[in-house]
Structure formats: structure tokens, C-alpha cells
Amino acid sequence: MPESRPTGQPTGKGPGRLLVAVYATFAIAASSRAGYQLATKYDEAPVAYVLSAVAAAVYLLATGALLRDARRLALACIVFELVGVLGVGAWSLADPARFPDATVWSSFGAGYGYVPLVLPVLGLLWLRRTR
């Protein structure tokens, strides 16, 4: 994204539409993963699975907020998401016993090609660009 003046464009239009699509993909992926894990094997790794569900909820909210140009909600979700992927990423490396099964955010999203780490950064840049 080249440096330029804020455009005032709606967050869900233009390049933002691609961002919404990637968020929607993660919303679906994280929701189905969390739903399956919580329903079938909650006892195996409760911390990991509850965090999966939190991640799923944040991705869902962020998708809707970006699509509808709800900037404050989008900002809150994306900041939460950045803190989440950094915090859970570090936690999963420091205390692997708590994470016998992976979440979207374990090891900074390595299981998803580190997209969960890059996505909030892109999201923040996009919000700034379209201010």
C-alpha cells in the first residue's frame, strides 16, 4: 500500500473488498474449527478451544464491521486480533502443554501460513488509509 493521503473511502470497497473476503474466510474457518472442537473434544484442550472460539467471534465481527464501514468496531476488533495473535502466539510457545491442539493463533498463526499475523497489520493500514 503506497503512502498517500487518506481517501475517506468506505472500508468495504475497492481493495477493502479483498480484505473483507480474507476476513470472511478466517471467520468461516475459525468458526467451523471451534465448533467442531468444542462439540467433540472440549476436555482435551479447553484453553485452546475456547481461544479458537474467541478468535472466530472476533473474525466474524471484523468481517461485518469492515463490510459495513463501521470503523470504530473494526478498529477495536483488529486491535484485539493483533493483541490476540501476539499474546496467544507467545503463550503457545512458552507453555505448549496448555495447547495440545492448535488454535488459529498458536505459534503466531504458523498453521495458516502466518496470515493471522499479517492480516491485522494490513487491516490497521487500510483503516488509516481510508480514514
Add this chain to the structure above:
Amino acid sequence: MVPGLVVALLVLALLLAVVAFVFAALDRLPPTVHLQGLLLLQLLVVVQAVVALARLGGWDGPVGELVGYLAVAFLLVPGGMVLALEERTRWGTAVLGAACLVLAVVVFRLQVVWDAGAPGA
């Protein structure tokens, strides 16, 4: 599952993804044949889901996980189309490319999950 079907799905999904990204890069809307390709791709996804569900009886793996992947695979192309519909620019085309790319990954994961629960595995 059906090996030929998986290969066809992967090849078609990746091909449609590349075409979409090329047209997005050129800032042109893709031709009608690309849309027809997406419809064919979705048809293959449905056939794959029907085959997988029909063979569940002889399969010994995590059914919930398999059905989850089938459901995500089913949603990707229609979801991409909905998002691209009101964004008839290069970015809408890129959304279609991304949907195809993710579909290829999901089909691959689906095959890995399936093989793990196949008889004799």
C-alpha cells in the same frame, strides 16, 4: 475419495485463481468463460461432497472435521461471488481468485483428512 475428481478440482481451482489474478493485475474484468469455469468448479465441489457423504459408512475418521471441510468448500465460490458482485473492479476479481486459491487448500486438506480415516490407513 475419487482421486481423479480431487485432481480435477485442484487443477481447475488453481487455474481459475491464476486467471482471476492475471485479469485483476491487468485491471480488466474476466471473460464469461471464467464465470462458467466457476460454476463448473462449484458443481465438482457438490459432486465431491455427495460422494464423500455416500461413502461415510465405510470410513473411519473424524466425521465432524470432514463435514466441516465439506461445508467450507461448498461456501467458498458462492461467497466469493456475492462479495464480487457489487465490486465489479479488479478487487472483485481478486476476491474470486482468492476464493479459488483457498478452495484448492481446503480440497487438499479434505483429502488428507479422508486418507487418514480410509480403510487400511
